[in-house]
Every structure is written in C-alpha cells, then in structure tokens.
Amino acid sequence: MHQPVIVFDFKEKRVYQAGTGPKRDLTRALSRAAAAQKKSRTTVGAMPSPPKRRRK
C-alpha cells in the first residue's frame, strides 16, 4: 500500500487527496497547512493524566 499525503483541513471542512480533485487544490491545501505550521510551534511536554479507573 502506498498512499500520497492526505490533507484533513478542518478549517475549510474539506479533505484533499490525490485522485479525488484537481491537483492544484491539494497543492494549495498543503501550502495553507505549511503557512499555519509556520505561525505555530510544536513541542513535547506534560499532559494531563487520564482519570483513574475505579476498581469494581
């Protein structure tokens, strides 16, 4: 199985993937995602712990 990249654009409420629309739409979606990534930063850090399960 080899799949090209798929863009889940929740802002546009659309999915872009090769073969399901004009290629330029996917290219533009990737450009918008790259622009959004430049505006934000991602790191690794502390997470809230999940609620503890009660023993029965």
Next chain:
Amino acid sequence: MRLLFAVPCRSATVGPDGADIEGAGINQVWVESVPGDVSFTVLLGLATVPQDPEGKLELHLLGPGMTVLEQLEAELAADPPAGGASDLPPGFEATGLVPIVLRFTAQDAGTHSIEVYLDGRHRDSLFFVVNVGTPD
C-alpha cells in the same frame, strides 16, 4: 483495513524504504493567540488484506471538554500487489504509510484530541495541548 500505529509529528515523508519523520511524538502546540491556526502531521501505519483493500478513515477533532469540534472522512484504497492479489503469501497483509496533514483553527487553549476511526470503529486517541504564548 487495520491501524498499526498513529504518530503525531511535525512532518513525515514517505518513500519506498519507509518514512522519514521530523518531530515525532509532539503533544504541545503553541500559538501566539487564540483563535490561532495550527497544522501538524499524523503518520498512519495501515494494513490490509487483498480481499478488503478499501477503508474509510474518519478523524474527529475534539476540543477542551472533549467536545467534537469537527469531523472529516476520506476513502482509502490500497495499491494492488505488483503481481496481483495472489502475490501475497496466505495470511499476509499489505502494509502502508499514510501521512495525514491536519489544519485547524484553535479557538481555545487546553487539551484537544484527534480521534481516529477506521471503517466506523474507534482505533486511537491522539491527545495534545494547545498553549498560548511561546515555549521558551
């Protein structure tokens, strides 16, 4: 179709020899202010049997309080084995790597998640925290 793994990362490039991943395991997103645009990638590892090469991938974006903010879906189709379905030994599955680029506007800071569904069944939860400011 079966989910083998889902790895949040900054970017992933898939080639014939595997995926090159940058920033694997990220779980914090920093924006200057909210609402703020966010984008990162989730690399999916998938497996299929030749008899069932198609699947529906559904992603739900959950915000603070675990409310569903958005949900989108895509049809996935595995490439047939080079020599046809009979190319795979009995009991073997075809596997593949699919980079999913996500883009959304974070309306609030706090814990979010991406819920991964395959063929209508929940397969994974990817939690991350949206922070306002800079990590330094």
